[in-house]
Amino acid sequence: MARPREFDEEEVLTRAMGQFWSAGYALTSVADLERATGLGRKSFYNAFGNKRTLFLAALDLFASICGERYLAAMEAEDAGLAEVESVMRRMVADREGENGENGCLICHTSREPIADEPEVKQRVDSYFSRIEKAFHGAIGRELERRRRPDSPADELAAFMTGVLISVSLLARTPLEQDLLVNYLEQSLTHLGSRIDST
Amino acid sequence: MARPREFDEEEVLTRAMGQFWSAGYALTSVADLERATGLGRKSFYNAFGNKRTLFLAALDLFASICGERYLAAMEAEDAGLAEVESVMRRMVADREGENGENGCLICHTSREPIADEPEVKQRVDSYFSRIEKAFHGAIGRELERRRRPDSPADELAAFMTGVLISVSLLARTPLEQDLLVNYLEQSLTHLGSRIDST
DNA sequence: AGCATTTTTCACCGGCGGGTGTATAAAAGA
DNA sequence: TCTTTTATACACCCGCCGGTGAAAAATGCT
Numbered sequence: 001m002a003r004p005r006e007f008d009e010e011e012v013l014t015r016a017m018g019q020f021w022s023a024g025y026a027l028t029s030v031a032d033l034e035r036a037t038g039l040g041r042k043s044f045y046n047a048f049g050n051k052r053t054l055f056l057a058a059l060d061l062f063a064s065i066c067g068e069r070y071l072a073a074m075e076a077e078d079a080g081l082a083e084v085e086s087v088m089r090r091m092v093a094d095r096e097g098e099n100g101e102n103g104c105l106i107c108h109t110s111r112e113p114i115a116d117e118p119e120v121k122q123r124v125d126s127y128f129s130r131i132e133k134a135f136h137g138a139i140g141r142e143l144e145r146r147r148r149p150d151s152p153a154d155e156l157a158a159f160m161t162g163v164l165i166s167v168s169l170l171a172r173t174p175l176e177q178d179l180l181v182n183y184l185e186q187s188l189t190h191l192g193s194r195i196d197s198t
Numbered sequence: 199m200a201r202p203r204e205f206d207e208e209e210v211l212t213r214a215m216g217q218f219w220s221a222g223y224a225l226t227s228v229a230d231l232e233r234a235t236g237l238g239r240k241s242f243y244n245a246f247g248n249k250r251t252l253f254l255a256a257l258d259l260f261a262s263i264c265g266e267r268y269l270a271a272m273e274a275e276d277a278g279l280a281e282v283e284s285v286m287r288r289m290v291a292d293r294e295g296e297n298g299e300n301g302c303l304i305c306h307t308s309r310e311p312i313a314d315e316p317e318v319k320q321r322v323d324s325y326f327s328r329i330e331k332a333f334h335g336a337i338g339r340e341l342e343r344r345r346r347p348d349s350p351a352d353e354l355a356a357f358m359t360g361v362l363i364s365v366s367l368l369a370r371t372p373l374e375q376d377l378l379v380n381y382l383e384q385s386l387t388h389l390g391s392r393i394d395s396t
Numbered sequence: 397a398g399c400a401t402t403t404t405t406c407a408c409c410g411g412c413g414g415g416t417g418t419a420t421a422a423a424a425g426a
Numbered sequence: 427t428c429t430t431t432t433a434t435a436c437a438c439c440c441g442c443c444g445g446t447g448a449a450a451a452a453t454g455c456t
Contacts, residue, residue: 030414031413042417159381174308193391202453204404229444239405239446243446
């Protein structure tokens with residue numbers, strides 16, 4: 001019927017996400033996206049509408065990737081304190097890998113002006129609440145296992161949510177990796193000791 | 199001898215700082231600065247050179263103001279755990295006041311592209327290390343008072359540095375104030391318990 | 397008053413921002 | 427082969443960006 005596309009939409013989206021990830025929305029120009037994806041101007045607009053729409057798609061992709069890599073382990077039926085600890089340690093360790101210095105795209109986005117737009121805000125809020133629910137589930141189960149029905153799972157889940165988001169935000173700071181590791185380990189010590197004894 | 203200025207340089211600097219504070223460096227245009235200060239284009243360039251130079255001055259002003267408001271209490275000769283706690287609580291409480299949702303200018307700056315420029319990087323680093331030293335001093339004194347010479351003042355100071363910067367960064371996030379208060383209180387609980395007992 | 401000096405006003409510059417219109421190229425069906 | 431449909435290449439649009447030039451206005455000094 002017509003001329004076929006010369007690019008794979010999913011791969012382009014992945015590259016675009018990488019660009020937003022490292023520079024943020026406001027500081028990514030359409031020229032940057034062309035460079036990152038290899039697409040021409042018009043092909044880009046034909047396929048994705050505009051910069052904003054592409055960004056929303058990138059946010060969704062990121063949420064599904066990171067949900068899989070980090071949150072899924074804590075959302076498992078039998079997840080407990082061990083899973084919380086390993087996930088958090090993986091996050092900090094990942095800072096040393098590819099794109100690691102970039103932290104979490106959604107956490108950064110939450111601090112950009114574009115986060116005021118409803119379609120963005122909704123995505124940020126739902127990701128954040130997914131984080132909190134994941135912690136609540138795992139921590140709650142750990143407390144149940146130790147037969148502490150009246151324990152502060154709410155408080156601890158909210159605390160760990162703050163820690164997780166902080167780690168992502170601190171990742172883009174000149175603070176040394178040592179300090180981040182120490183920060184995380186102390187937070188986990190606190191979590192552990194509050195679970196051990198009320 | 200010559201025509202006098204129609205503005206007070208210090209007041210203008212303060213207003214400019216406010217603008218950078220709420221929007222950051224990259225997202226503040228010279229037009230924004232004109233609006234915020236009331237100056238005309240050329241007056242502005244005559245007085246401050248350019249946007250970058252003005253920003254450096256704003257950073258210095260901010261460091262001295264915040265150093266006074268927060269760090270000074272912990273840097274006092276006899277400061278201990280009580281001062282650490284009250285300073286941190288003040289920071290979180292300040293989020294509800296004027297400019298409160300903006301957190302700390304220097305913390306935000308550390309995550310902007312301009313932080314790569316040496317003159318900026320140096321200011322950020324020195325402010326961060328001042329924070330860490332302030333914590334180290336107060337926590338160290340508290341530990342001495344309780345006769346714990348072999349205690350982990352280093353670790354705890356680094357931890358609290360992470361907490362302080364996190365609070366500033368989280369301030370610009372859609373997270374609820376409740377969550378921030380809880381995050382801080384748990385961190386202080388951890389600090390207190392690690393000081394109490396090794 | 398007249399001059400020297402500085403500040404202010406305002407028009408202007410080239411460059412880059414997001415986004416579009418047009419012409420051409422490539423495929424499928426007839 | 428010819429038509430239809432869609433994708434590409436590329437020139438182009440206007441508005442905002444940081445920064446500047448030139449002339450007017452306001453002062454102190456003589």
